[in-house]
Amino acid sequence: MKSVRAAMMLVLALLAPACRKSSSEHKSPQQVPPQTVLESIVPPGSSPPVSLIWNVGFAENVTQAEMEDMYRRFLQLSQDLWSVTEGQVCLSKIRFFDNVAPGASPSASENLRVPNLDAVIYAAANWDVAPVTGQVLFFSPPGTLGRTDRRIDIPDDVGRLTLLHEGSHFVWRLTWSGNHLPPGLDDEYNYDPSDPACIMDLMFSPLRWCSGGTLPAPNHVTKDGGQGATSCWEQIRKDYPAFTFNGSSRTSAPLPPLAVEYTNEP
Ligand SMILES: [Zn+2]
Numbered sequence: 001m002k003s004v005r006a007a008m009m010l011v012l013a014l015l016a017p018a019c020r021k022s023s024s025e026h027k028s029p030q031q032v033p034p035q036t037v038l039e040s041i042v043p044p045g046s047s048p049p050v051s052l053i054w055n056v057g058f059a060e061n062v063t064q065a066e067m068e069d070m071y072r073r074f075l076q077l078s079q080d081l082w083s084v085t086e087g088q089v090c091l092s093k094i095r096f097f098d099n100v101a102p103g104a105s106p107s108a109s110e111n112l113r114v115p116n117l118d119a120v121i122y123a124a125a126n127w128d129v130a131p132v133t134g135q136v137l138f139f140s141p142p143g144t145l146g147r148t149d150r151r152i153d154i155p156d157d158v159g160r161l162t163l164l165h166e167g168s169h170f171v172w173r174l175t176w177s178g179n180h181l182p183p184g185l186d187d188e189y190n191y192d193p194s195d196p197a198c199i200m201d202l203m204f205s206p207l208r209w210c211s212g213g214t215l216p217a218p219n220h221v222t223k224d225g226g227q228g229a230t231s232c233w234e235q236i237r238k239d240y241p242a243f244t245f246n247g248s249s250r251t252s253a254p255l256p257p258l259a260v261e262y263t264n265e266p
């Protein structure tokens with residue numbers, strides 16, 4: 001088994017405006033404030049809602065304005081995770097750092113040691129793995145390639161859907177059986193047939209992870225490899241039995257605030 005696996009993302013589709021009719025049977029918003037955990041991944045055994053803290057480093061020395069622009073993108077990511085998890089997962093704090101690896105390029109990312117980080121942002125000019133637009137490295141020993149066993153790599157012009165796809169890989173600790181699947185959501189687009197039902201495939205709209213089996217709104221297409229017949233939500237529910245999926249991939253619960261710390265080198 002490979003010690004490091006790059007799970008990569010190609011964004012080929014623009015998100016069409018979601019125009020699904022809203023259901024009047026919508027559950028009322030959860031009034032429980034999210035439990036903020038110090039971890040960057042939803043802890044196994046936890047109960048929703050959970051909010052996560054991420055350490056994010058710019059490879060280059062950047063301005064405060066660039067950090068603030070990236071904060072807005074992560075705020076959108078928190079909103080998108082909050083929606084697709086129906087109000088169960090969001091981010092509570094981002095700690096930004098810069099100048100963590102000047103000149104770094106993602107093609108050499110498996111050698112980049114940033115043990116305090118969860119994500120690295122590269123200068124777009126140094127992004128040398130196109131057409132891949134973002135990646136998550138899995139299976140690294142904790143504290144080597146990142147703070148845990150995984151790390152997000154993105155360029156500084158990362159798009160909303162790429163960030164959501166990579167964030168989706170990142171947030172869960174899953175125990176798929178077989179096929180050398182990563183300990184998070186997998187790249188469904190690597191296997192046929194293609195499936196419009198999931199952020200982990202390529203042509204997804206509206207924003208959602210696929211469902212299947214006895215869960216509501218089953219829509220996962222059985223793949224010829226990878227996770228096969230198991231949908232993303234089925235595996236999440238196996239590993240996180242306290243979490244639920246009601247089939248809407250939306251919530252009317254307001255997004256909890258996202259705090260930010262900037263450690264900006266002059
Ligand atoms: Zn991916």
Ligand SMILES: [Zn+2]
Nearest residue numbers: 198200210232
């Ligand atoms: Zn899926």
